[in-house]
Amino acid sequence: MNKRIVVVLSILAVVVGTPPVSPAGPKNDGRPDGGTLGYGEYGRPSTLDPITSNEMVSLRITELVFNGLVGIDEKQEIVPELAERWEASKDSRTYTFFLRKDVMWHPREGEEAKPFTADDVVFTYKIMMHPKTTTPLKVRYEFIESVEKLGDYGVQFTLKRPILNALAKFSFKVIPKHGPSHPLYLTREDPFVRHPIGTGPFVVKTITTDREIVLVANENYFKGRPHINRFISKPFADQNIMTQALMFNAIDMVVLVNPRDIPELQGDKRFVLQPYNALSYAFFGYNVRSPLLADKRVRQAFAYAVNRQEVLDSFFNGQGTLVSGPFAPGSWAYNLDVRPLPFDPQKAVALLRQAGFAPGPDGTLQKDGKKLTLSLKVPIEKESEAVKRVVLAFQNYLKNIGVAIKVEFKEWQAWKESVFQEHDFDIVFASWVFDDSADISSLFHSAEIGAWKNNFGGYSNPEVDGLIVESKLTLDHEKRRTINRKLHTILAEEAPYTFLWTLTNYSGYHKKLRRVAIHPYKFFSFADEWFIPAADQK
């Protein structure tokens, strides 16, 4: 399940702050510098820059190498990063950022380090929005009308319309003007995407022949040199080995421990198991274009037929929570008053009867001579045995109420094509990862139906469309909350998905690592503060 479809948007809280400007150099916080951290990753990222990449693996690396104008701290509050302070106009349509003057880009080999200026910010925005640039970010920034440079260390953004939490959106990572080889757009062919330079705490040093990515501490990091000398990202093709590698000290950290390895690490005093919330949930998504699934009673019946708590307990050691609706659990938009549907196969059968289905000669339900047989498409992944368990259990539960599910395992690319492009499926099993828990417009708005759009099930409901737009436009947080709670209730009832669960993510690491704080989504945001006591540095 680590190949998730990522809905990238952003997070809450508007705080304007003026930070103390600390000089580059050591942090002088009394904690030791030195040591190496090797961490296991799920495969190897195809790109390492923040613009073209769309995988969790790359996202974690870019968090070490780059900075945004603003950052989001452990308490989910906006903090200054490349911008030391900012101002918003009264009508909330212009945002002016005043940049730090002590930030240097990582030097390329044999070159002097170049200073970070307003030109880089303007350049990043322009390259991000260029039609030829390969990036999932464009839709996130369409609310910006223009950007203007105010001297070398000032940038002003003008918005098309005021939006709620605009400031959080300026956490996009800034890339250097002298970085990409093409001055106007960035594609995956540009050498920059494989050997990027940023302003962040770590510098991409080499990619070894074993596909390990070696990052070294940036001595001139503007928040002070990070404590740990080197980060090494080690790709694992087979996740079974990753926990073993940790236990045998081949690596020091696993970013996402396989649920079934949790008891093993829990019992071992050498390691720390740290939970973090990933704002994600798993679901069965239905193609409502199918005449069999167009009736919401059928979709509701499926939700009643599956004992989700049993699946969660048996396959994931109960490390998670059932969800009832479309918002990321744990976010302010999630409506706790809507309870997850209970396991009730009798009710499921009754609902299917109401929808006009009756048992046929072979026990499979049918209506007007048409059997209730549906295809469930699942991407084949070598490490996806948890996925396999869930879909086979689902198939089994539905068999018990007389529904035949044909599970089809497909290669990842072929799966994406049949789901997102051809819409040739009845049911899919997938999960969404959010970084803005409140924005579900790309999932359920009818304007998002079409090839390669996120509303792949073709769900369309004018009431939902209206509420989504209203929620996007409102500037009143309380009102937005009320709208989202209503959306949650409606979508839970309409069941375009069977909402399953959110899993508690665990990172496992050697206890020599200290002061480890983990960002729920970007993971390494606070890694410059991590350290290894001198005695453990080897």
Next chain:
Amino acid sequence: MTRYSQIAGEGRDASDLPVWRSADTLDLAYIGYGLLIVALVLVSYVLGVFNWLPHDPEQIRFDLLNAPPGSAGHLLGTDFLGRDILSRLIVAIQAYFLPGLVAIVISLMVGTTLGALAGYRGGEVEVLVTYVNNLVDSFPRLVLILLVIAAFKADIYYIMIIVGVTGVPVVASLVAGKIAFLRQKHFIEAALVLGLPSHVIVLKHILWYHCGPLLVIRATIGMGEAILIETSLSYLGFGVQEPMPSWGNMVQAGANYFFQGKFWPSTAPALAILLTILGFHLLGDGLNSILEDRGGK
């Protein structure tokens, strides 16, 4: 009584002993073991067809995930969904039996035809057949299978058709070589002199009298190969697809739990693969030394 054909050098050696009396003990042991495996496979196939199984092979038990052998009446334990491993091992034969036969039939039929043409006709036909053989042979089998899966879908019959087709060159060259050797024998000349039509000579005197053992040996080895190919594909996730069990996908699914000390879900099917393929190969080997190499010993 000695038939005319034997005078001409056709047929078996004029020994009074039955074949098995002249064979050595090791070959007999090979064949005995091989036949035992074949019998087990056949019995399992029948059990599977009539659903005479200790448990329902698709019954998921949430309370018995990866239960060790012997627990709650599961002789070989249960797998990652709490399904009975023994029943699944037996049913998995279904995945190989007919598809494996398809592969064997294709490679034997096509291979024999091409081989006979090349060996008997010679000349340009031989060049053409050799060319086709080289073409098929030079294509990596697994790559070809993965291409077909990408183009169509992961279906065991598609896979086995490819296995059959790619098995053609081996059979064709074996048959062609055998015929090229037989062609110089007197009984062929005698048959020609008697005015027998070519198809009778090829089908009866060459293939039936002389190539039968060769083809039986190829068939047993081919069955082993079919199982092995499915196993490697399953490990990549492209073999027989769940919930239908195959030994390959059982090993693959079980391997995820191997390091946790739960070895039985992958070990049981792995042993089944080992013993079965060994059986087919030893059977082929034993038959080969008894039926084919007797003269050379």
